[in-house]
Amino acid sequence: MGVFSRMSLIFRSKANKAMDKMEDPRETLDYSYQKQLELLQKVRRGVADVATSRKRIELQIARLKQESDKLHSQAQKALAMSREDLAREALTRRSGLEQQISDLATQHASLQAEEEKLTLAAQRLQAKVEAFRTRKETIKATYTAAQAQTQVTEAVTGISEELGDVGLAVQRAEDRTAELQARAGAVDELLASGALEDVTGTGKDDITAELERMASTNDVELELERMKAQLTPGTSATAAAIEGGDAAGTDAGEASASGEGTQQ
């Protein structure tokens, strides 16, 4: 016997166990229908849970992107102040964040796929359950003990397999989501721990930074070159702006000094 006929037997034995519990076939119908409604609820909850996880990851990605942009502009500022060491540190951290963003994007895609699968499963089950309800009412309306057993057995075993299938889909989605939830928790901790604070602040982990640096040296060098190239034509303008700012400050000082002079 092949693998997949064995698998259908496993499903079948589950269905038969449910059938054996009931004396009156009509009770079996109601019991099965009850189970179907419960499962339908469960699938819908499953869809909602997966959607919640997906949204959480979307928020995390948005926050990490913000941090990444911040580090980028910090690096630009540091470089403008001729602090290449700080710029390098900022870009190194940014490269670590970019890696995390890309990991999260993968998880996001996987959750989205689970969500789609479960949504389809819910729709399929909904249609089956509605059809079952109609069948159930028909059997009950025309109930004769002699034929009922056959009809009931047919309908209930037929849908039991469906329940097993959808139940399995929900379980898979739950497992997958729980796994991703744990990882999302780690990212939340990172975001809350202040590890992403201003690069000019203190308390950085040198080893981690060094490891990240080794992993991302190429990216950082490239980014530095690009920034330098952008910076070169604008250098005189920036200098002028700083000088202009100083000049204005001096003027204001003089104005207020002369203002005081007038009052006296």
Place this chain on the structure above:
Amino acid sequence: MIIRILGEGQYQIDAEKLADLNDLDRAVEHAISVGDVEEFRAALTRLLTEVHDYGTPVADDVFTESDLVLPPADATLEDVKAMLSDEGLLPG
């Protein structure tokens, strides 16, 4: 005959296709027994494609058991092993 693809629903397929399907079933079984992931993936994909190509979806108001139950396309070799060995995997 009726074939279920887990996560998709049931398909009605001509009995004359059974020989083909049996060959593919054996290929999957072999892959599982020797733990060959690539062979497993290839055989499962062919099996599912065959059912998609030659099967017709079973209507919602038809309640019938399947002759074969196939795992979803993204199932791993371990998933299928677990489905076959551990009844607890299937929710009652």
